[in-house]
Amino acid sequence: xxxxxxxCPDFAGEMGEKTGIDFNRCLQCKTCAxxxxxxxxxxxxxxxIIRMIxxxxxxxxxxxxxxxxxxxxxxxSSACPMAIDIPALMDGLRHAALDRGVEIPEPDILxxxxxxxxxxxxxxxxxxxxxxxxxxxxxxxxxxxxxxxxKMLKKRKLDLTPSRVKDMKAIEKIFQEP
Amino acid sequence: xxxxSRNLDPGPSSGKLKFSFFPGCSLKASGHENTxxxxxxxxxxxxxxxxLEDWNCCGSSSAHSIxxxxxxxxxxxxxxxxxxxxxxxxxxxSCLLRLKSSFLSIKADPALRRDYEDFFEKPFDDExxxxxxxxxxxxxxxxxxxxxxAGTLKGIRVAPYYGCMLFMPxxxxxxxxxxxxxxxxxKSLGADIVSYGYANRCCGTYLSVAKPDIARKVVxxxxxxxxxxxxxxxxxxxxxxxxxxxxxxxLDNPIPVLHFSELLSMALGAEDHKKWFPRHxxxxxxxxxxxxxxA
Ligand code: SF4
Ligand code: SF4
Numbered sequence: 001x002x003x004x005x006x007x008c009p010d011f012a013g014e015m016g017e018k019t020g021i022d023f024n025r026c027l028q029c030k031t032c033a034x035x036x037x038x039x040x041x042x043x044x045x046x047x048x049i050i051r052m053i054x055x056x057x058x059x060x061x062x063x064x065x066x067x068x069x070x071x072x073x074x075x076x077s078s079a080c081p082m083a084i085d086i087p088a089l090m091d092g093l094r095h096a097a098l099d100r101g102v103e104i105p106e107p108d109i110l111x112x113x114x115x116x117x118x119x120x121x122x123x124x125x126x127x128x129x130x131x132x133x134x135x136x137x138x139x140x141x142x143x144x145x146x147x148x149x150x151k152m153l154k155k156r157k158l159d160l161t162p163s164r165v166k167d168m169k170a171i172e173k174i175f176q177e178p
Numbered sequence: 179x180x181x182x183s184r185n186l187d188p189g190p191s192s193g194k195l196k197f198s199f200f201p202g203c204s205l206k207a208s209g210h211e212n213t214x215x216x217x218x219x220x221x222x223x224x225x226x227x228x229x230l231e232d233w234n235c236c237g238s239s240s241a242h243s244i245x246x247x248x249x250x251x252x253x254x255x256x257x258x259x260x261x262x263x264x265x266x267x268x269x270x271x272s273c274l275l276r277l278k279s280s281f282l283s284i285k286a287d288p289a290l291r292r293d294y295e296d297f298f299e300k301p302f303d304d305e306x307x308x309x310x311x312x313x314x315x316x317x318x319x320x321x322x323x324x325x326x327x328a329g330t331l332k333g334i335r336v337a338p339y340y341g342c343m344l345f346m347p348x349x350x351x352x353x354x355x356x357x358x359x360x361x362x363x364x365k366s367l368g369a370d371i372v373s374y375g376y377a378n379r380c381c382g383t384y385l386s387v388a389k390p391d392i393a394r395k396v397v398x399x400x401x402x403x404x405x406x407x408x409x410x411x412x413x414x415x416x417x418x419x420x421x422x423x424x425x426x427x428x429l430d431n432p433i434p435v436l437h438f439s440e441l442l443s444m445a446l447g448a449e450d451h452k453k454w455f456p457r458h459x460x461x462x463x464x465x466x467x468x469x470x471x472x473a
Contacts, residue, residue, distance in 0.1 A: 020218060029364040037380050041392045069389065071379035072239055074345035083348040094243050108388040116240035116384075117248065124234040135387065148425050155457050156210075157421060163206050165234045173297075174251040 011058040019092035025082040026050045032076035032086055042066040043105075046076055046086050049093070062097040066090075068106035111138050121175045125166025129158040195317060197267035197309075198260055199227040200277070202417075203235050209417030209437070211454035216269060216311065216439040220445040223318055227267065230259055236276040239384060251297065255279035257306065258298040264453065265307040267314075271343035271416050272383075278308050279350060311439075312356040312415070315363055330445040332368035334469045337409035339400065339435075341419040342380040344382055358412060360438055367445045374407035376400045381422040397426040405433055410465055413438050424459040434462035443472050 012023050026047065035043035043065045044052065052061045061067070072087035080086065097104065104110050115135045119127040132149065152158050165171055205213045220227050237252035253276045260266045268274040284290050284302055291302050338360040346353060359373045379400050383392035401423060404412050414420040415438045423435045440454055444466065451472075455463050466472040 016431075037396050038382070038392055040395070041385070041389060068243075069385070069392075071380065071383045071385060072242070073342035074347050074385070075342060075378070075380060077347050078345040078351065080348075083351070087347060091242050093227065095246060098244060104373065108390070109384075110244065112384055112388040113240035113244045116238065117245055120235045120237070120241070120248070120252070125206065126235050126238070128203075128208055147285065151459060152425060155459055157208050157425070157457065159208065163203070166232050170255060172235060174248050174255065178288045 008140060009056050011056045011061075012053050014094055015053055015089070015096070018096070019085070019088050021084055023050055023054050023088055026054075026084060027082060029081060031079050032084075035075045035079055036070075037075060038069055038071065038072070041069045046070070048086070049089070057103060059102065062100060062102045065105045067093040068104065068109045069098065070115065108135075108139060111135055119162065121171065123162040124168060124171040127159075127162035127165050129160060130162065132158070180398070194224060194226055195314070196226040196228070196264055197229045198264050200230045200233055200256060200266055200268045200270075200273060202268065202270035202273040202415075203238075204417035204421070209420060211457045212269070212417045212420065212439055215443045215448065215451070215454055218443045218448045218450065219439050220447065221449070222443065225314065225318065228264075230256065231265065232259060236270075236273040238272060238276070244278075250280075253277045253318070254284070255295055255298065257281055257303070258300060260306055261304065262303055262305070265309050267309055267311060269311045270418070271310065271341070272418070274308070274310050275347070275350065279305065279347070279354070281308055282349065292363055300457075306443070309319045310356060312359045315359050316354075327367060327445055327447075331364060331441070331469070331471070333370065334368075334465070334471075335370045335408055335410045336364055336370050337372045337374050337404035337407065337412045337443070338377050339363070339404075339412045339414045339419060339423070340377050341414070341416055342378070343416055344378055360415060364413065364441065367442075369391040369441075372404065372407045372409040374403045374409065376403045381416075381419040382426070383418060383422070386422045386426055393422060394426045394428060397423055398429055399431055401427050401432050401435075405429075409433060410469075411436050411462060413441055427460075432460055434458060434460040434465055436462055 001012050016022060028047055028051065030047050033039060033047050036046060039045060049061055049066055070090040074087060076086045077084060112135055115131045116126055119130050193231055215309060233256050234252060237249045241249035241252055256277055257280060268277060284294050285304060294302050343353060343356055376399065379396060382396050386393040409432050412423060412435045414423065414435060420435055420437055454462065463472060
């Protein structure tokens with residue numbers, strides 16, 4: 001394996017341990033990149049993420065938009081000839097990015113995930129209307145995309161009241177810091 | 179859903195299929211027309227569904243992305259609530275992946291099993307069967323119902339849309355695949371299946387909120403290709419896909435998007451669709467009238 005001088009030689013080992021992926025298996029065949037529906041929104045192709053990990057480019061990888069734009073649709077992993085679980089890798093990289101406190105290039109996506117979890121914490125289930133409202137507030141952008149929001153309300157695609165779990169103690173326990 | 183009069187034990191003489199039903203947040207709190215038509219379909223097929231008592235969100239992509247602890251325990255709690263001996267039926271493809279993958283990891287990992295049993299204070303049920311809604315088509319002989327109905331959907335040109343649901347992560351790649359279920363069942367009812375090359379293109383899921391431009395592009399592509407191939411409607415099997423295809427499409431005069439369960443129920447003669455179709459952004463009623471499915 002080639003290591004860059006200023007790279008982080010343990011990064012592949014560390015991520016391998018966290019995600020159970022052996023990066024040496026990757027053939028760099030680009031099947032993943034060619035099939036990914038959202039590659040236009042990424043700054044690095046999924047196969048390149050793996051190559052960068054092999055090179056120990058920890059910081060560069062953790063700052064890519066790719067790890068946030070990936071939705072985990074498994075288009076890539078179900079076609080990967082080496083059965084590499086790319087969505088699991090992206091999950092692991094997102095956790096590492098948050099743990100290390102690097103700057104997140106896709107704040108809107110992170111904001112969305114946080115608002116989803118906020119409603120799950122509160123009700124045990126997601127509450128779309130609240131997610132959208134709070135997401136927009138935090139983004140300080142109430143008016144773009146208004147048309148779609150109104151259309152959804154008109155077609156009653158956004159329930160006004162949340163659906164709730166009864167045993168909220170059990171949900172609290174799940175969200176408690178250990 | 180009524181729970182009271184229903185008994186989980188099928189009893190010795192009853193051949194009726196019974197499932198615990200996990201709706202998931204998308205069906206429960208947004209895609210009501212999907213839930214209603216799915217319940218209607220099961221009722222017409224004489225299948226008993228009992229909603230999983232007090233189920234919670236599976237954690238979806240958000241827990242997996244930013245919170246390991248809830249990503250682990252949210253699906254587990256649902257497993258712990260499932261009654262023994264009754265298959266757990268899940269209609270949402272991503273909830274299914276989360277629950278199934280949680281189930282298989284616990285089964286394979288003794289430490290995780292201990293963790294589960296300590297946390298929920300009950301033994302793990304190794305035998306729990308977790309199945310997708312499509313599995314019904316492998317268990318019920320639809321012909322019983324469909325022979326008389328063959329031709330009901332005659333002439334309607336349908337583009338099946340699976341989104342990412344047929345793609346499995348490596349640890350689930352030996353699970354049963356449901357490729358072709360929509361085509362096979364709708365064809366047996368007389369529909370014309372349109373092939374358009376985008377049936378497995380992911381809908382963009384939450385990028386629809388956080389990156390609307392990206393979602394708009396894939397959605398338009400999918401619907402455009404279906405229209406170009408001559409489809410009169412798209413049929414989805416996931417509530418989230420349905421929502422994205424509807425709200426992110428900016429094409430002129432797009433074709434309607436129907437839930438698989440809606441079209442099935444219509445073929446089986448459902449009459450309570452008044453609550454379903456007004457919830458669609460592109461009204462499917464003119465098409466259904468044209469094809470004789472609605473008076
Ligand atoms: S498809 Fe698999 S083997 Fe090929 S480049 Fe992508 S991760 Fe590597
Ligand atoms: S899982 Fe991520 S990288 Fe793979 S195809 Fe889907 S969006 Fe692209």
